Amino acid sequence: MAETAEVVFVDGVRTPFGRAGEKGMYWQTRADDLAVKAIIGLLERNPQVPKDRIDEVAIAATTQQGDQGLTLGRTTALLAGLPNSVPGFAIDRMCAGAMTSVTTTGSGIAFGAYDLVIAGGVEHMGRHPMGFNADPNPRFMSEKLVSAEALNMGSTAERIHDRFPALTKERSDRFALRSQQKVAAAYAAEKIQPDLIPVAIRSAAGWGLATVDEAPRPETTMEGLASLRTPFRAHGRVTAGNSSGLNDGATACLLASGDTARELGLTPKMRLVSFAFAGVEPEVMGLGPVPSTEKALRKAGLTITDIGLFELNEAFAVQVLSFLDHFGIDDEDPRVNEYGGAIALGHPLASSGVRLMNQLARQFGEHPEVRYGLTAMCIGLGQGGTVIWENPNWVGNKGKGRK
Numbered sequence: 001m002a003e004t005a006e007v008v009f010v011d012g013v014r015t016p017f018g019r020a021g022e023k024g025m026y027w028q029t030r031a032d033d034l035a036v037k038a039i040i041g042l043l044e045r046n047p048q049v050p051k052d053r054i055d056e057v058a059i060a061a062t063t064q065q066g067d068q069g070l071t072l073g074r075t076t077a078l079l080a081g082l083p084n085s086v087p088g089f090a091i092d093r094m095c096a097g098a099m100t101s102v103t104t105t106g107s108g109i110a111f112g113a114y115d116l117v118i119a120g121g122v123e124h125m126g127r128h129p130m131g132f133n134a135d136p137n138p139r140f141m142s143e144k145l146v147s148a149e150a151l152n153m154g155s156t157a158e159r160i161h162d163r164f165p166a167l168t169k170e171r172s173d174r175f176a177l178r179s180q181q182k183v184a185a186a187y188a189a190e191k192i193q194p195d196l197i198p199v200a201i202r203s204a205a206g207w208g209l210a211t212v213d214e215a216p217r218p219e220t221t222m223e224g225l226a227s228l229r230t231p232f233r234a235h236g237r238v239t240a241g242n243s244s245g246l247n248d249g250a251t252a253c254l255l256a257s258g259d260t261a262r263e264l265g266l267t268p269k270m271r272l273v274s275f276a277f278a279g280v281e282p283e284v285m286g287l288g289p290v291p292s293t294e295k296a297l298r299k300a301g302l303t304i305t306d307i308g309l310f311e312l313n314e315a316f317a318v319q320v321l322s323f324l325d326h327f328g329i330d331d332e333d334p335r336v337n338e339y340g341g342a343i344a345l346g347h348p349l350a351s352s353g354v355r356l357m358n359q360l361a362r363q364f365g366e367h368p369e370v371r372y373g374l375t376a377m378c379i380g381l382g383q384g385g386t387v388i389w390e391n392p393n394w395v396g397n398k399g400k401g402r403k
């Protein structure tokens, strides 16, 4: 039995994220075409990758129906012009779909089954609204396996506010404001744009090109946030301003074994160290990243103080704050979501995991003093997922031939 292979993140891209719905920029764009665009863009950026060397294409989606169904990994591979010999499959772990595409195919690389893979996800929440056509087993309710509120993500966020009185609405709003400000600053500094693949879009006005995210609201103020309705509970604390929104978008990344990357002259942006998924009570699903992070750290033999950069999916401000409080990290710690997060950029569910990785990869390039970073996210029905990465640019790695 061969020893485990090194797994590296070579490159990652995404489409700009749109606002879901009839007024959103992708209303007339198919879901699978978003994923195809991301894959084509990824391959064009890495022309030295022989297409017939790709061993697997894993694409996630939460609602796998219609133009978002039909075994996305295979259909998008064919539509993206990969040879017939390249296989593919679809993945679903709700919000952590793309993250699971990465951990599953990355595990295949570690095992020696694959040399090169494409992993990503797509969610067109306009064409496929969250929970549409879902038919939860009645036993969930009749046997009280979960409360009805567990199936509504906003309600689970309200419950985190209930559970931890220190997590006030004011803190959630301030975190949301900072996310908007950081995204605006990252855009101004051209940190986001390099990993975006433009998408041709059609609207009543004719053809156009989506080149930037549609959801950010740089004009956000604390006063504006304070005035918003709380749609999940009367007099609640969770609003459209301190939640991620409803979005359309796709992501794709290229993973390789360390040997294959060296053979093809690919420069890794990150090295996979460990990953873990964990379950929590579905009623407070946003707490999921706490146990998944503890597990991933344990598997890596690291502690939270070893982590120099965090990319935490901002499904809701309150659940990110619960993570920060648990690990004793300040709300405004500069290591956390340096370029902002899903509250501003949007969260097209099954695509977001690779968006986090793209941002961490770019930050690794700018922070050679940082050795380890992590990407983490909460997942519907009470789960969390965490992936820990090592920075190949870390100053301590220089001269070790790892890069």
Ligand SMILES: CC(C)(COP(=O)(O)OP(=O)(O)OC[C@H]1O[C@@H](n2cnc3c(N)ncnc32)[C@H](O)[C@@H]1OP(=O)(O)O)[C@@H](O)C(=O)NCCC(=O)NCCS
Pocket: 095, 153, 154, 217, 220, 221, 224, 225, 228, 231, 239, 240, 241, 243, 244, 245, 246, 315, 316, 347, 378, 379, 380
């Ligand atoms: C919260 C939610 C219900 C809001 O949906 P929505 O009402 O369609 O959201 P909108 O973007 O229209 O925003 C609602 C209002 O808030 C305003 N608003 C939103 N963000 C704002 C901000 N940062 N500053 C000021 N106003 C803001 C909008 O302008 C809009 O105002 P209007 O009603 O006067 O037009 C929806 O985004 C949601 O369900 N989010 C969670 C998604 C989710 O569960 N994902 C999975 C996570 S596990």
